[in-house]
Amino acid sequence: MRGTALTALQGWAARRDRMADDRADLMAAAWWSGTRTVAELARAADVSRDTVYDDLRARGIEPTTDKDAAPPDSLPPYAPLDTAALRALARQANTAVRPSMLTERPDWLSSAAWQISIALDRLGILADSSSGIDTDRRAAYAQDLAARLGRAQRFVHQAWGELASSQALGVWSRDRIDDAMEQGELVVSRAEVTLVDPGTGGVFGTVQLGTAHTGPHPGYTVLHADKPLLDPDFSGPDHLDIQTALQTLGRILNCRRDPGLGTFVDGEVAVDTYQLTRQGENR
Numbered sequence: 001m002r003g004t005a006l007t008a009l010q011g012w013a014a015r016r017d018r019m020a021d022d023r024a025d026l027m028a029a030a031w032w033s034g035t036r037t038v039a040e041l042a043r044a045a046d047v048s049r050d051t052v053y054d055d056l057r058a059r060g061i062e063p064t065t066d067k068d069a070a071p072p073d074s075l076p077p078y079a080p081l082d083t084a085a086l087r088a089l090a091r092q093a094n095t096a097v098r099p100s101m102l103t104e105r106p107d108w109l110s111s112a113a114w115q116i117s118i119a120l121d122r123l124g125i126l127a128d129s130s131s132g133i134d135t136d137r138r139a140a141y142a143q144d145l146a147a148r149l150g151r152a153q154r155f156v157h158q159a160w161g162e163l164a165s166s167q168a169l170g171v172w173s174r175d176r177i178d179d180a181m182e183q184g185e186l187v188v189s190r191a192e193v194t195l196v197d198p199g200t201g202g203v204f205g206t207v208q209l210g211t212a213h214t215g216p217h218p219g220y221t222v223l224h225a226d227k228p229l230l231d232p233d234f235s236g237p238d239h240l241d242i243q244t245a246l247q248t249l250g251r252i253l254n255c256r257r258d259p260g261l262g263t264f265v266d267g268e269v270a271v272d273t274y275q276l277t278r279q280g281e282n283r
Contacts, residue, residue, distance in 0.1 A: 020055075027052060028059035036067045087124035093117035108162075112155035119148040154241065161236025169236055170219030173211055173243050177219075180250065186257060188250040195229065205229040209242055 027041060035041060041052045056063050094117040100110035122145040125131065126138060133141070161169065180187050190210025197204040208224040221239040223232040234242065 024055035027055040083128040090120035108159040112152045115148045115152040157237045157240040170217040174219035188246045
């Protein structure tokens with residue numbers, strides 16, 4: 001607890017030291033977006049007019065003569081990722097989120113924020129080339145980063161799936177599929193999955209996970225099996241997880257697509273156990 005408190009205090013000190021630079025960046029952004037009155041900028045930032053003048057001039061803006069100047073066409077110059085600032089941001093996020101986690105069952109969004117705060121720290125570690133961490137440890141941090149982001153996505157799916165109706169979630173899936181097809185991409189409409197018995201190592205059964213094209217909720221996830229192996233009624237979060245997995249398969253297989261291979265028959269081409277469909281499919 002003592003170490004955590006000191007870390008939070010150090011994070012505050014780091015943020016305090018960067019406040020002037022951050023304020024100057026925001027001041028310049030407000031100026032170029034159209035706010036050219038020093039008094040208005042001073043009120044918005046709760047600082048003196050002299051501070052506004054100093055901040056603007058620090059960003060190459062002369063407020064007394066540049067009132068009609070157009071914003072620069074060029075993008076801001078490249079700067080490498082500030083790993084210290086990133087890890088300080090992670091500490092700030094951790095401090096902000098931690099109280100909401102001190103309960104037996106944190107809500108989904110608090111849990112997602114907690115995972116993201118840890119992911120920010122992992123990003124800061126991986127981006128710091130001067131840390132002296134060997135390749136194996138960096139790979140371990142990358143693995144943990146992927147796991148944290150995956151958990152955060154699952155928690156967000158929990159929140160989203162509980163807020164949206166089955167009809168709305170189906171529409172989202174159909175829109176995603178239609179957008180991909182309009183861009184000429186192959187789409188994984190269904191996937192055959194072989195389930196392995198953990199006790200024997202043998203095949204427990206085979207099911208197909210896909211997307212409904214008709215029925216009360218077009219676009220919603222459906223399950224087909226030759227025998228009753230699983231509950232076919234998916235919750236909203238389960239639907240989002242499965243559709244995201246199908247989308248991931250589609251992205252990977254599109255990257256491996258050879259334009260010279262594959263013949264479409266009735267709008268379908270088989271790739272291993274997956275069925276990739278295009279607009280020729282009967283919906």
